[in-house]
Amino acid sequence: MTSRNEELFARAQKHIPGGVNSPVRAFRSVGGTPLFFQKGVGSQVQDADGKWYTDYVGSWGPMILGHAHPEVIAAVQEAVVDGLSFGAPTEREVEIADLLCEMVPSLDMVRLVSSGTEATMSAIRLARGFTGRDILVKFEGCYHGHADHLLVKAGSGLLTFGNPSSGGVPAGTVETTMVLSYNDPQGLAEAFKAHGDKIAAVILEPVVGNMNLIAPTPEFLKALRELTAQYGAVLIFDEVMTGFRVDLKCAQGLFGITPDLSTFGKVVGGGMPLGAFGGRREIMEKIAPLGPVYQAGTLSGNPIATAAGLATLKLIRAPGFHAALTAKTKALCDGLVAAARKHGVAFAAQNVGGMFGLYFAERCPGTYDEVLACDKDAFNRFFHAMIDAGHYFAPSAFEAGFVSAAHSDAEIAATVAAADAWFAQQS
């Protein structure tokens, strides 16, 4: 008997390429039929067959309060009846801009957009316009959205420019993108020595969540801040994933580094399409209409998205919110590692605040190559066993996972118990 998920996926493939509107949803990496979700409540999501799962994806990060939080839903319902979009300024935009600048000390000004991709794309254009330079430095394994110049893989040698990693991206577009290794301060110093007067910006995920999870070393963060300051390049923290997720003051607050520009998405919109970028006033004043760098959006600062974002940001400011979220996420990681160890399975896990990485490897990786060396087949088998048992992890060995404030200790213990049962079968 075909399930409703299978029926929907078969139907979806007729008019939607690959049956999905964003590629990782298609389960290509793990195999099998993607789950179509129809409902979410707190930590739980329900698929089209009516089966419930404890959700460790949380829409890839935004759902930090869990699904359908009553106060967020009420804020959206209240906003909806007043109209969906005006293409003119609204009061909530001012309110959320004030709040973001108050919560994140590096922000003197912010501009709202509708996705993480737009936030990073715009911040990079702004950094180039501000410095009058062209070269962008990014790091292998970091994802910053799907703008042309960011879809790039490392060139053949150190300090060479990148090659497109997607069809449809002209080689000329990535000629000014340089791809370096994450957590390699020496490589960064060499790049600045060779090209320092042409580097407009360095962009990074301050905790990488797009190659499983990689934490930055203190030496790497220090080199980033010192070298960009020394050579007059703009340091951009892409906090689309880490923002308000790893700490109330974001990754920059957690690590004590002040970037020049920051980008946000996910949590900032509480599940609605909202992103933001912001930073130093003298840079932000280069954006149109104040300055020569063009940036715009019909739906930017959308009244419903700002309502969801404001409600979410206000709730996560509750005292102890991030300490509790971090403790829950750590309990999940520690529980899984202890279970794997008991059964002799090579497995590691770690969290930074409310995001985590799971690795089928002896220890947590620190580099892109170490992530690639993890046992992907073991992850895929684990993933499907957990789906069967009602626990939904990211459908790829190369993505971080997320815990929400709605996850109870009992739900986390149940997930650990299900993993324990699967680890036992492996030994």
Ligand code: PMP
């Ligand atoms: N930057 C980072 C760090 C991300 O994780 C993502 C999305 N996963 C993006 C940018 C792009 O955001 P969006 O998908 O909202 O365009």
